[in-house]
């Protein structure tokens with residue numbers, strides 16, 4: 076959505092009425108019940124000896140977090156709705172990933188491969204599903220895949236880095252205590268868990284190109300001239316792995332954030348998984364609460380290992396870029 080009056084109004088509603096911290100504090104009890112549900116689902120799987128598909132569990136929890144926080148209803152109550160929504164979001168991301176040759180010939184308004192037609196079908200399905208909550212559908216698309224993919228990457232990195240997993244468990248045991256669930260309000264007392272979330276977002280920012288910008292005037296940056304009207308993509312993935320800025324950039328080392336003031340709130344340009352400036356992700360405060368409570372619960376309450384037969388060195392760490400960067 077361009078920076079129009081409608082966009083400004085949406086941002087105002089988000090900042091004042093949906094993501095303001097007093098609002099999130101007031102409805103955190105709704106999300107707590109969903110963390111309990113996640114805990115119960117994973118415990119059930121562990122009791123019957125069934126592998127947990129992190130992506131599916133995290134998606135279901137995020138969807139119910141979102142619907143409870145924004146509409147006080149639970150869209151994931153029926154596993155059919157949750158599954159249907161997951162498939163539609165997947166379809167949208169798939170279309171966003173494909174180049175549309177028509178875009179290279181804008182005057183002809185071509186849709187040679189039918190991308191636009193298929194996208195219209197996906198969006199119509201979402202409208203049908205959310206016929207009473209239409210205005211908020213953008214929030215759902217923006218929130219579910221980004222949050223799910225961050226949880227999935229964090230768990231994969233922790234399985235490959237048992238020392239980090241051990242350290243996180245030690246911290247959680249000490250601060251939360253055995254048998255207790257992680258609360259949203261706890262996460263400020265969990266520096267190692269916070270460091271894991273930052274390190275995951277550094278290595279695997281789910282929206283690696285942020286929202287494209289347009290230069291409003293000719294501008295010179297480090298001897299390059301960006302002409303007026305040019306579309307500018309900012310690559311947060313490359314910034315997060317820049318060897319001039321990060322020591323051993325490809326390694327997962329949450330410790331790098333332990334004695335560092337660096338945050339993800341758009342002030343430190345070396346780490347911008349939520350973007351920055353006036354387009355910064357408005358869902359950041361809710362995302363941080365959801366990520367810490369879900370990840371904290373998964374780490375604190377269960378022992379994790381790979382499914383039977385999968386060796387650690389065979390864990391697939393490839394990335395797949397749709398509009399959101401996912402684990403392959």
Ligand code: HEM
Pocket residue numbers: 076086213214215217218219221222225280281282285286287347348349350351352353354355356357358359361362
């Ligand atoms: C791990 C979680 C998330 C990440 C990493 C993330 C990342 C981003 C990024 C990079 C942008 C573009 C910012 C820019 O270009 O400067 C963005 C925009 C946006 N995000 Fe998020 N996001 C996450 C979760 C959420 C959640 C939970 C919501 C809503 C509940 C949300 C709603 C939005 C919306 C509506 C926009 C568009 C803002 C605009 O057009 O001005 N995001 N997000």
